[in-house]
Amino acid sequence: MEGCFEKIPNCNLAQICADEIKKANNIVLLSGAGMSTNAGIPDFRGPNGIYRRQLGVNPERIFDIDYFLEDPSFFYKFHREFLQTLKNIKPTYAHKFFAALEKNGKLKGIITQNIDSLHQMAGSKNVMEIHGGIWKSFCIDCNKTWDYEESMKLVFSQEVPRCDRCGGIIKPDIVFFGEMVKHLEESQKLVKECDLLFVVGSSLVVTPAALLPRLARGKIIIVNKGETNKSYLPSNIPTLHVEQDIDEFFKAVNYHIGLDFE
């Protein structure tokens, strides 16, 4: 089977993708930062990614848990900027396309590496935020929690938000490097059970998310504008690689499917 799906020369990839969607009954999406770049959120490893910006400090440190505990102000400087960006963004065509696929019963779940909530904003319901999200914050000492609204007030009024009960540092429920990802078992189950796995906007570099496609038993369609690391992909599963703009590609796909949204 290897490569049979991959080496179709110059054919209409959108048409093939649409045909696979029509045949599938249990679609799952794994999405990464590239899914949100068209919405205006910088990714990490792309040409304009956060890792290429001059921050004066190694940008990997933003989500490094040891560095956060040592100096949380660096993370919060970045986080405030990120939260401001979120106020002005909207889900892209591709986000809405996958929300529509869930609504019509084809898509069973989304596993996302993103913390931008764009899938939920687009109307998706079953979203596994494996790197956590911005909905909840907690005190790293006494575990007191704050919801999104409450934590926003603290984030924008203090350089480093502190717990009013014990003075501990408040941390958003985002998974940092060196911390366990969330919803891993549920995500693995989704991938094992699906008959078509989309991997969209992920460079498949960060594990364990990058290891999830290995569990797939159906077909895999990878859509990413940039390079994708292929070393973790299963060799025995037909895999289609599409290197195109994500939104343009799914517009072309939907031309053949005709889902009504927007």
Ligand SMILES: [Zn+2]
């Ligand atoms: Zn506390």
